[in-house]
Amino acid sequence: MARLCACLAATTGQARAHLDAMGAALGPGHTPAGVPGAEVSLLTGETGHAEGPFTAYGRTAVGEVTLHNRPVLLAALAERSAPPPPGCPDGELLLRCWALLGDAGVAQAEGMFVLAVLDGQDLVLIRDHVGARTLFYARADGAWAASTSLRALRRWPALGTSMNLSAVRSFLTFAYLPGEETLLTGVRELLPGRVLRLHRDGTSTETVHWEPRERIEQPAPEDPTGHVLELRALLERATASRLPVAEPAAVLLSGGIDSSLVTALAAKLHSHPVHTYSISFGDDLPNELGYSGLVATHCHTRHQVLNVSGEAVAARLAEAAALLDSPVGDPLTVPNLMLAEAVAADGASVVLNGEGGDPVFGGPKNLPMLVQEMHRTPGAPWDEDRATAYLRSYRKCWTDLPDLLTAPALAALRDALPLERHVAPYLTADGGGPYRMGHLLNQLLHCNLRTKGAHHILTKVERLTSSQGVEGRSPLFDRSVVDHAFATPPVFKLRGTAEKWILKEAVRDLLPDTVVDRPKSGMRVPVQQWLTGPLRDLGQDLLLGPTSRQRGLFRPETVRAWLRGDGALLPRQGGKLWLVLTLELWLRSYDV
Numbered sequence: 001m002a003r004l005c006a007c008l009a010a011t012t013g014q015a016r017a018h019l020d021a022m023g024a025a026l027g028p029g030h031t032p033a034g035v036p037g038a039e040v041s042l043l044t045g046e047t048g049h050a051e052g053p054f055t056a057y058g059r060t061a062v063g064e065v066t067l068h069n070r071p072v073l074l075a076a077l078a079e080r081s082a083p084p085p086p087g088c089p090d091g092e093l094l095l096r097c098w099a100l101l102g103d104a105g106v107a108q109a110e111g112m113f114v115l116a117v118l119d120g121q122d123l124v125l126i127r128d129h130v131g132a133r134t135l136f137y138a139r140a141d142g143a144w145a146a147s148t149s150l151r152a153l154r155r156w157p158a159l160g161t162s163m164n165l166s167a168v169r170s171f172l173t174f175a176y177l178p179g180e181e182t183l184l185t186g187v188r189e190l191l192p193g194r195v196l197r198l199h200r201d202g203t204s205t206e207t208v209h210w211e212p213r214e215r216i217e218q219p220a221p222e223d224p225t226g227h228v229l230e231l232r233a234l235l236e237r238a239t240a241s242r243l244p245v246a247e248p249a250a251v252l253l254s255g256g257i258d259s260s261l262v263t264a265l266a267a268k269l270h271s272h273p274v275h276t277y278s279i280s281f282g283d284d285l286p287n288e289l290g291y292s293g294l295v296a297t298h299c300h301t302r303h304q305v306l307n308v309s310g311e312a313v314a315a316r317l318a319e320a321a322a323l324l325d326s327p328v329g330d331p332l333t334v335p336n337l338m339l340a341e342a343v344a345a346d347g348a349s350v351v352l353n354g355e356g357g358d359p360v361f362g363g364p365k366n367l368p369m370l371v372q373e374m375h376r377t378p379g380a381p382w383d384e385d386r387a388t389a390y391l392r393s394y395r396k397c398w399t400d401l402p403d404l405l406t407a408p409a410l411a412a413l414r415d416a417l418p419l420e421r422h423v424a425p426y427l428t429a430d431g432g433g434p435y436r437m438g439h440l441l442n443q444l445l446h447c448n449l450r451t452k453g454a455h456h457i458l459t460k461v462e463r464l465t466s467s468q469g470v471e472g473r474s475p476l477f478d479r480s481v482v483d484h485a486f487a488t489p490p491v492f493k494l495r496g497t498a499e500k501w502i503l504k505e506a507v508r509d510l511l512p513d514t515v516v517d518r519p520k521s522g523m524r525v526p527v528q529q530w531l532t533g534p535l536r537d538l539g540q541d542l543l544l545g546p547t548s549r550q551r552g553l554f555r556p557e558t559v560r561a562w563l564r565g566d567g568a569l570l571p572r573q574g575g576k577l578w579l580v581l582t583l584e585l586w587l588r589s590y591d592v
Helices: 012-022 070-079 090-101 103-107 150-154 165-174 225-242 257-269 289-299 310-322 333-345 357-361 364-375 386-394 398-404 407-412 440-466 479-487 501-506 527-532 536-544 546-551 556-564 573-589
Strands: 003-008 038-043 051-056 059-067 111-119 122-127 136-140 143-147 187-189 194-198 204-208 249-252 274-280 302-307 350-352 471-473
Touching (some): 003 012, 003 059, 038 051, 038 059, 038 111, 051 090, 070 090, 090 103, 090 111, 136 150, 165 386, 165 398, 165 407, 165 440, 225 479, 249 257, 257 289, 257 357, 274 333, 289 302, 302 333, 310 333, 310 527, 333 440, 357 440, 357 501, 386 440, 398 556, 440 471, 440 479, 536 556, 536 573, 546 573, 556 573
Parallel strands (some): 249 274, 249 350, 350 471
Antiparallel strands (some): 003 038, 051 059, 111 122, 136 143, 136 187, 194 204
């Protein structure tokens, strides 16, 4: 297990010194012939799926690459009379496709991948369509460095990075970081679907190999049958291509429609048994165990329910935060880690999940925005533009920032770029750009996919599962499935009061109606109980202790009020305090 790193400097010695400082395992053969100052390597001390270096057509690369459509790429190379050697690893196959076919070769790939390529005098960074794997980059001391490990760039002395206050504000607003910025100054995240070319002179050029497009036929058909049948075929192909070879299939099963349909498809398509895993926080809380148990029985899976106590969450919250390159203010982080451990303990190398249904097909989190649009009165004193309303709909700490952050922190943020910039480009049909969506529902889904999908859902899945040597795979984020969703008339996604209608219809024959037609309820996570119980002392020590005070980020009086559970913030007080605690643990883990 390893992560990757790469460097482009003035000399080979400088590049090697930079990578060595980051913890790279340098060895022979990492530098392309005739290209001084260019190095790629692996970080063997960190959990991940990096391999390499690979060399093809005068280019050298390292990557974390898992491809789900190798036959398609092999056929594309065969058409160019350039078949790869037998047994070519996925990273080398992707390198060959890009070297011969350019961005179009990457666009044909389906999978989870990042690739760092030394191409002549440039360092080229490539990330998959939806952001299933993550890549960071920075420039310092006349050199470029890139890595799938943010911690490696934190160790780079030449960079001398520190806390990025603008990113702190973004995290407290979204509960994740929604774009290129990271919590480390000078370090940026490569966006999904991009190819970034870093030049020796410090400049860069970026191209887009894939972005979802709205391709709705006009007039929209009244009969949805064709769209439903096509989606079913795509779902089957996406699931089948992600099933493991010659071992049982593991699926994380919450009991909602998304994980249930992945379970049903796996049971239908896999020639080996299917093992399903759910979590419970105790019988006294609302949960979906009745539904997950029903699905497991219906699909004949071997089902395991993992009981998660508040004490276990308190004991392992710091560990889970340290595994993430960017913090995620999701109280399910520790339970997700424990699920990954249970899957690994059963010997599985792959675990499927139902992530992606809401951001791709339209879950209930879009409803406040749709209602706001219905009742909006442009020009009225209470009116808000879409981007501002979108930030408010998150209901995190955005409106609390004046009371939560200290006066020096607020002063430092006075000239910061507005938070709306992260979402505004997706929420308008104006501007004439090729990726603008015309329908409001599609604009919301596009925004959800490119923000929460890439920077919260997928990165959390990848980092936590890879920490246990397991690959987490998400069929509903398949590129063809996403393309189909944006070619589907919005009325087939939100049909009356039925959310994700077409997704449900595509699998109705595989699941009981009780599961397909149930309203979305979600699992009740007992955050407030944890914060007033097992996490009470930890929260007090961390948020009011000398380290946090010295950082000067949060107002102690506000933190005390939140820790007491003062009623002004209820019922969201627990979730807001969770964000602050998660951020503090992450900053300590990275010594920021």
